[in-house]
Amino acid sequence: MEPDILELESFLPYRLYRLADTVSREFSRIYKERHGLTRPEWRTLSGLGERGTMTATELGEQSAMHKAKVSRAVAELERRRWLTRTADENDRRVEHLALTRAGLAAYREMVPLAKAFEGELLARLSVEERVAIVNGVAALERALSCS
Amino acid sequence: MEPDILELESFLPYRLYRLADTVSREFSRIYKERHGLTRPEWRTLSGLGERGTMTATELGEQSAMHKAKVSRAVAELERRRWLTRTADENDRRVEHLALTRAGLAAYREMVPLAKAFEGELLARLSVEERVAIVNGVAALERALSCS
DNA sequence: TTTCGATGGTTACAAATGAAACCAGTTTGG
């Protein structure tokens, strides 16, 4: 192990990135092919489907997206009539976002697909490996306080 | 646990992506601030530093980048005079890439920083957590045959 | 109240990306 050489193959940041990229790319095929959604759009749909009503800021926090990304995704979903904005009564800067019936339908359709995807991914691992990845990810999230 | 709701917070693809994104973003500060490199450029530098001489195709395979990305990164590093191309004698489509003295110097400067970054990241975990993340990532790589 | 700093959200602009078309050059099969 030469000290002045970096083995990319075993460098954790690189491995994590490649792994996440592969998984994310596979998964994105599902919402891309099915509904032509981008990742920010999918996350927005998924956030609102899960929580019901959120503001753009909350959405950004929940799904780790910059507010510009959120803004664009919201605009697109609104254009599709998948969500509506309701002005806040006390603070006119804030809008409360919620899925329309159509948006909810799309969400409900996606949920089983997402769960199946995750299930199939984990099914390829042994029990110990599943425990390892889940605990390992949780530990790193804690260490980086990104969760 | 409602069956028709997806908890983004515990959805593995999302968590992996967010984690990798956070780590990668932190790490990129190092090569961005120090040398103004993009991620593809850093990977190219790092690949050539590790292996010595590679073709663009090999670089793409080693560092999981599309050939267009590789092409652009190589062009930029060449512009900086950090690498040179040498034509292959048998196949005139192929070019062998290698770092110049300046490129190698930059690489040698980056290696300890990269190792320190990874070290500090792992240092925030317990021994068991380190084992878990490394094994978990390895298991997923195997499962997705992305390594 | 007026002013000033923070905050929710949008937008403009530059840079990064992905996909596909493209240009050599090489191999294969007739």
Place this chain on the structure above:
DNA sequence: CCAAACTGGTTTCATTTGTAACCATCGAAA
């Protein structure tokens, strides 16, 4: 020998992204 079919690598174009500036509104302090 020649016409596909293929491969290494580049470029073009449309889309996505990040950053920062921006607009409107709000809250606090003078």
